[in-house]
Amino acid sequence: MSRAIILVIDSFGIGYAPDADKFGDRSANTFANLAQAYYQEKQQPINIPNLASLGLVAACEQASNRTFPYVGGKPEKGAYGYAAEISSGKDTPSGHWEMTGVPVLFDWDYFTNKEQSFSVELLEKISKKTGVKSILGNCHASGTTIIEQYGEDHINSGMPICYTSADSVFQVAAHEESFGLANLYTYCEQVRELLDDEKLNIGRVIARPFVGNDASNFQRTGNRRDYSVLPPSKTVLDKVCAKNVGDVISVGKIADIFAHQGINVTTKATGLDALIDATLEHIKQRKNESIIFTNLVNFDQDYGHRRDPIGYAKALEHLDRRLPEFYQLMNDEDILFMTADHGCDPTWPGSDHTREYVPQLVYSKSIKSVNLGERNTFADLGQTIAEMFNVSPMDYGTSYFTEISD
Structure with a gap:
């Protein structure tokens, strides 16, 4: 065969x-x-x-x-x-x-603003949906750069790092231990549901877990998960x-x-x-x-x-x-x-x-x-x-x- x-x-x-x-x-x-x-x-x-x-x-x-x-x-x-x-x-x-x-x-929908990529209205709805008060980031960024920039604040505050790029994506970086991998997945699932409910045609919500103690050794893990719309x-x-x-x-x-x-x-x-x-x-x-x-x-x-x-x-x-x-x-x-x-x-x-x-x-x-x-x-x-x-x-x-x- x-x-x-x-x-x-x-x-x-x-x-x-x-x-x-x-x-x-x-x-x-x-x-x-x-x-x-x-x-x-x-x-x-x-x-x-x-x-x-x-x-x-x-x-x-x-x-x-x-x-x-x-x-x-x-x-x-x-x-x-x-x-x-x-x-x-x-x-x-x-x-x-x-x-x-x-x-x-x-055409996909995109978050086109390089800074303040997600609107205040959307962030308020995400906060209400997830129960997580606020986020860090809210910009276009490289996935490795943004965890170096915000990773320590994230561990101290418990706020997820949310960012996007030129692609149709909503990406969420969070520490596997301090935030929790299961919590990250749940957060991304809730964001996916919200974007769909709001009729925002965003291709993927991506969970980007990382580990490490500080900016000098933060490293993304293999537990990434993509929440895509169907073809x-x-x-x-x-x-x-x-x-x-x-x-x-x-x-x-x-x-x-x-x-x-x-x-x-x-x-x-x-x-x-x-x-x-x-x-x-x-x-x-x-x-x-x-x-x-x-x-x-x-x-x-x-x-x-x-x-x-x-x-x-x-x-x-x-x-x-x-x-x-x-x-x-x-x-x-x-x-x-x-x-x-x-x-x-x-x-x-x-x-x-x-x-x-x-x-x-x-x-x-x-x-x-x-x-x-x-x-x-x-x-x-x-x-x-x-x-x-x-x-x-x-x-x-x-x-x-x-x-x-x-």
Whole structure:
């Protein structure tokens, strides 16, 4: 029985998208810019022979007409291409929903004010709903910076740290011990309910727990939880799950992104190696017709948003070294898909996502080298999965299943 393994290299863009001007992201290129920065600082090219052989560098060159130093050859196995996003935003849910066949063609609501992001009226309603008198923060911020700034006040006052970003999010940071993890989850659930009741179309409320004694050692933990709205229609995950032949398995934050709809097995993991290990373990265990869907969040949260091109490059090299482990466990009918949900160029001003093409890399033991070219929507992946699992077609996207099956 064939299985689909989907690895989302969170934030791994490969060149600015056709509509990047609208987002102020013209010339953003997560891959090319981090590779160039790595070469300039380390005086050696990024070492990615396995990804290069799948066509990653070739896809980036086609998408952006950029070249840069790297160690690795030309495409020789698998299929490669690059996809543009048709969803209205460059956020996490939009990217993931679109890749599963459901683009977001409406506009999210946002908290656009950089300071005093949440109105007095909304905060009063949150206080009444939660019983928590007040908050700290109330601004656009980086998740690591804001706990350094407000973490000690939070421990002393018991007030949660609430903040947002350019995405459609309401984020809540709280100390796991002094505030309590269960209390944090309850607070976020109540905020989610309130935003829905107020008809505010905010994509996610995110619980961001942390530990530590003071600003010098505060550290976020792996107990993050996302409270998302549901996708606007059934994704390909729903269709495969309803077929009731195999499993749809979430590794990492995938289940939260889809509000746990279309998922019947959930595995939490923290850290790049832990996410990879959990995915490999599912490949070992699941012998039936299944989707194993993993988000490698560390590329985004640890390196993209923190504007760390060197760390990003090293993480990419590490993923490259571990790729053969996937190949060894896959059977003849398995297909590995590698893509991203948006860009987050670590050399770009600010700390927000960037509007970019994302890679479409495909590996199976039977594919030699196929150029998939430019794809007009991330939904081509969802349509391909639908054909692979013989479920009804999605409303968006063009399948490339025949091209990778010849």
